[in-house]
Amino acid sequence: MTDMTAERAARKPRGERTRARRIRRARLVRTTAFKLTIVYLAVFGGLALGLIAYISNTTKDIIDRQLEAAIEGESAELVNEFRRTGLFKLMSTIERRSMRPDANLYLITDFSGNPIAGNVAELIYDPADVVTGAAFPVRYTRLVPAEGAERATHRALARLSVLGGHYRLLVGRDVEDRIEFSAIISRSIRGAMVVVAVLALLSWAFISRVVLRKVDAIGGSTRQIVAGDLSRRLPTDGSGDEFDRLAVGVNTMLDEIERLHAGLQEVSQNIAHDLKTPLTRVRNRLDEMLRTHTEGPEREATLAATIEDCDQLIRTFDALLTIARVESHTTAVALERTDFSAVVEDMGEFYEPAAEDAGMQLVVDVTPGLAIPGEPTLLRTMIANLLDNAMKYGASEANIVELRLQRVGDDAVLTVRDHGAGVAEGDRARLTDRFVRMDAARSKPGAGLGLSMVKAIVGHHGGQLSLEDANPGLAVRISLPLAS
Structure with a gap:
């Protein structure tokens, strides 16, 4: 029984600590700092993502245009060579170029579509993409792979040119490097977004805790002030930040309120003292008249003195009302x-x-x-x-x-x-x-x-x-x- 009681006693503080942590987390999520962090993260992340995407697309467009220009230039060069020297000389040139380690794609086909020269073993493409005189995407397998490379299908941009005698010339360039570059950029974007999100959340947690500490300190002071301790002031740390300037302004206001409160207490005491004397005189005179049944000149003198005291009271209240109206600009x-x-x-x-x-x-x-x-x-x-x-x-x-x-x-x-x-x-x-x-x-x-x-x-x-x-x-x- 004792062990169970001890276990419940040990479990209770842990439960309270867990609830306290949940409350703190809930407060952090409700803070303005959290909301601003989400907004900044969305805005900054969106701008960064858009900028990186723009740079990536622009870079790919530039590379594509350079590839197409290079393919077009080489195609025109080989077509001109065919026109000057004939088919066999062109085939010799293509065979020589195909043996280079970083050779482009070359393929000459006859009128039946059979390959007669080049370094392409297999060519896969969508006929709908083929436009004579323009670059189009293809998949290919090299006839002789580069040294140390496995024989595999790659992607490329190619251009088809029509030669005389129903022969066709295809010139292309591999785009695997460009595709890998795009993949690297995509991975970099995702990684950067993750890093930005983590940094934003860490910044939010730090800022929220700092802000909450200051807000809690201000809240504690205000509760004591509301409870009646007008000598209490909001804490300041001399940092000059927004909270510090706010606290200084509120403390100045509290100084004035405390001064006015002290003045009000003094005025209340003075009113009680200065009004009590004439009221007491009025009461005593009337009481004496009632008890002694005063008549004649003595009665008139008593009434005149009583009226004078009443007039003095009226003048006092008129003066107070005038001061109040003037000070309130009404x-x-x-x-x-x-x-x-x-x-x-x-x-x-x-x-x-x-x-x-x-x-x-x-x-x-x-x-x-x-x-x-x-x-x-x-x-x-x-x-x-x-x-x-x-x-x-x-x-x-x-x-x-x-x-x-x-x-x-x-x-x-x-x-x-x-x-x-x-x-x-x-x-x-x-x-x-x-x-x-x-x-x-x-x-x-x-x-x-x-x-x-x-x-x-x-x-x-x-x-x-x-x-x-x-x-x-x-x-x-x-x-x-x-x-x-």
Whole structure:
């Protein structure tokens, strides 16, 4: 019983290994490399076969034409000799030529078809192939075999000429060498095709295994990423091949996704924190009114404060929706040629009373006639957010806010600068993130979405946004391309 159990245990791994090998082979057959190998093999094999066949047929045609020309030339020479010297001299010439080791075929027959001279013992041919004055195929046996050769039937091309007195002359050449040459070419073609097929299959096996290893590595990484490990990246080997370039591109995308995911988590936490406070205040005020039955001016003040908190919540959600629409390029109005100088001047005039009420001086310096492809409402929203921030956080002894528009090259450059305490260099990059507020701004109203909206609008217009140290204060500089 123990031996049988051990045998089954030993047999099971072998069965699993066999199944694994079958699965691997099935995967190899389904790979693109296998399909491409079959296509390349068919195309290359067909082209190679066609080329070799063309060369073979062309070579045989050339040899046949040379043979026919040689036979025709020798036949004409012997016919002329017959005409000059007569039959007996021709017979002597043929007998002499027939004794050569590499002699051609010669045969003279009388009017009854009986051989009277030559080196052909037996001649076999199809009468339908015989055309006087043209070469035709025959089979023959030599009367005197070449030295060391067995007496056997060979194939040849022959030409029949009619002599005077009803005599006939047949001159031919052996074609066994040509036939053997054709056979060698045929065998070479078959051998070459076998070699090509074997090399193609070996190449397919090697390429498929290499490709499958890379695909399996990529698949393993993607499964871990899908499982939630956004820090995982596709493997690269620095080879620069297609898989390496694909992995680099996907890894770049994953870096951006991880950054966006981290930003989403931070935004979610900030939303929860910034919305919880006004909602809690609204709830507490309403609860107090319900418990104390507040009446008169105190009730009106409580309701006014509650409405203000609700309005702040609405403004926050409106800002989030505006940012989302602008970043997704789904704003209802397309960009059109806009007089940016006029928009900036209008916003400067609009904010001058607000600056005076805040005890600040608004300096406006606008270069006239600068037009850009833009959406006026979004541009006004952008400038309003910048001026609100500058007046809210730029309080100083000077109490000056600057609004300037200049032309720099092919761009219209808008600068909004305050003379306040400024922002530390390490914190400036975070100012355009949603719901980010510096510690000094926590005591002031706002949701931390102003510069996020500015960044989205600038991106929608194809511009550049930079936050710079104005020493003192902060300078927000926006470059927008001028209209052509």
